[in-house]
Amino acid sequence: xxxxxxxxxxxxxxxxxxxxxxxxxxxxxxxxxxxxxxxxxxxxxxxxxxxxxxxxxxxxxxxxxxxxxxxxxxxxxxxxxxxxxxxxxxxxxxxxxxxxxxxxxxxxxxxxxxxxxxxxxxxxxxxxxxxxxxxxxxxxxxxxxxxxxxxxxxxxxxxxxxxxxxxxxxxxxxxxxxxxxxxxxxxxxxxxxxxxxxxxxxxxxxxxxxxxxxxxxxxxxxxxxxxxxxxxxxxxxxxxxxxxxxxxxxxxxxxxxxxxxxxxxxxxxxxxxxxxxxxxxxxxxxxxxxxxxxxxxxxxxxxxxxxxxxxxxxxxxxxxxxxxxxxxxxxxxxxxxxxxxxxxxxxxxxxxxxxxxxxxxx
Numbered sequence: 308x309x310x311x312x313x314x315x316x317x318x319x320x321x322x323x324x325x326x327x328x329x330x331x332x333x334x335x336x337x338x339x340x341x342x343x344x345x346x347x348x349x350x351x352x353x354x355x356x357x358x359x360x361x362x363x364x365x366x367x368x369x370x371x372x373x374x375x376x377x378x379x380x381x382x383x384x385x386x387x388x389x390x391x392x393x394x395x396x397x398x399x400x401x402x403x404x405x406x407x408x409x410x411x412x413x414x415x416x417x418x419x420x421x422x423x424x425x426x427x428x429x430x431x432x433x434x435x436x437x438x439x440x441x442x443x444x445x446x447x448x449x450x451x452x453x454x455x456x457x458x459x460x461x462x463x464x465x466x467x468x469x470x471x472x473x474x475x476x477x478x479x480x481x482x483x484x485x486x487x488x489x490x491x492x493x494x495x496x497x498x499x500x501x502x503x504x505x506x507x508x509x510x511x512x513x514x515x516x517x518x519x520x521x522x523x524x525x526x527x528x529x530x531x532x533x534x535x536x537x538x539x540x541x542x543x544x545x546x547x548x549x550x551x552x553x554x555x556x557x558x559x560x561x562x563x564x565x566x567x568x569x570x571x572x573x574x575x576x577x578x579x580x581x582x583x584x585x586x587x588x589x590x591x592x593x594x595x596x597x598x599x600x601x602x603x604x605x606x607x608x609x610x611x612x613x614x615x616x617x618x619x620x621x622x623x624x625x626x627x628x629x630x631x632x633x634x635x636x637x638x639x640x641x642x643x644x645x646x647x648x649x650x651x652x653x654x655x656x657x658x659x660x661x662x663x664x665x666x667x668x669x
Contacts, residue, residue: 312335312338316328330419332355335351339351352416385464385478386457386458386460386482387458388488389457389458391447391449392450393443393446393447397447399557399561399564400440401558404554408552410428414427415529416452429527429528429529430521430524430532430548430549431529431531432533432537432540432545432548432551432552433445433531433552434533434551434553435555435556437535437594438591439554439557442533445533449491449529454487454488454489457489457490458493459490459492461492461497464476472513477520483530484524489530490529490531492531494533494535495532496534498513499514499517499544501540504539514543557593557596566585567581569604570600574608574616577607577613578617579617580615583616583618584616587618587655588655588656589655591655603616603620622663630660630664632650633664636649643658
């Protein structure tokens with residue numbers, strides 16, 4: 308490492324210039340790459356990306372490098388801070404989605420190469436049915452960037468008092484900027500509805516606040532929004548996003564990957580019939596399939612069952628006591644949702660077992 312770089316780094320830190328500091332850090336890492344020290348170069352970049360900082364504006368719009376030892380000391384009541392552990396490679400995504408997300412991440416890692424006026428893609432709108440991986444993807448992006456995820460609790464943001472919702476939204480964006488987090492707005496359509504669908508003054512004020520917040524974002528703040536109803540979002544808001552990512556319903560190939568991963572991790576070496584698992588689970592979403600698999604694996608482990616995970620096991624054949632209990636609860640008038648909570652067995656499986664049971668009695 309060149310001694311002059313160390314001097315420049317210290318000067319940038321003392322001056323509070325994040326842009327200069329970031330540029331020098333990357334120059335140091337690049338210098339190590341040239342020397343063949345790729346591991347050290349990678350560690351330098353990761354150390355900088357993972358460095359929690361509190362952003363404090365001055366008259367010169369400089370950056371303060373005041374470390375926050377405890378992120379909980381600067382809280383926002385509308386935000387849940389998450390430290391993600393999942394990687395992008397762990398999420399089941401189409402090749403197009405992977406390419407777009409990797410481009411977003413790489414763009415921020417190499418943002419120092421972009422000239423003034425050209426910012427990295429930092430605003431992504433994800434749409435798709437429930438349980439298709441949108442929230443998991445947002446966590447993985449934050450993880451890849453070495454940042455925490457600021458998960459906005461929209462049930463607390465929306466207020467019955469006039470003007471309060473807009474104020475709450477503004478505080479959330481400001482918080483994400485100051486804390487250096489990836490901001491994740493789930494169920495985004497709840498606050499960014501098309502102005503023609505909500506023809507009232509408060510809805511328009513909220514929309515105006517969102518547009519101002521999006522326009523005033525600094526180049527390094529990443530905002531990810533997710534929705535099940537993209538058609539309900541105002542077109543002006545949609546235009547503010549760099550990436551429009553559509554998450555399709557679960558594919559058969561994706562379901563096979565998920566099943567293989569879970570079986571290899573929790574029941575290695577155990578036989579299983581992928582077709583039976585997919586058919587009985589209901590094919591509704593990856594999230595539902597994961598819950599279904601967790602239930603089956605838990606049942607196999609706790610019951611001491613050592614056979615294959617197939618149709619016979621999943622439907623409870625040869626296991627009369629659990630089936631008797633399901634019938635008893637059903638005939639006692641207990642709803643399927645409550646039965647799911649009590650047994651840990653997905654409702655679709657309970658319904659399927661009960662239907663097969665009553666068909667066999669006819």
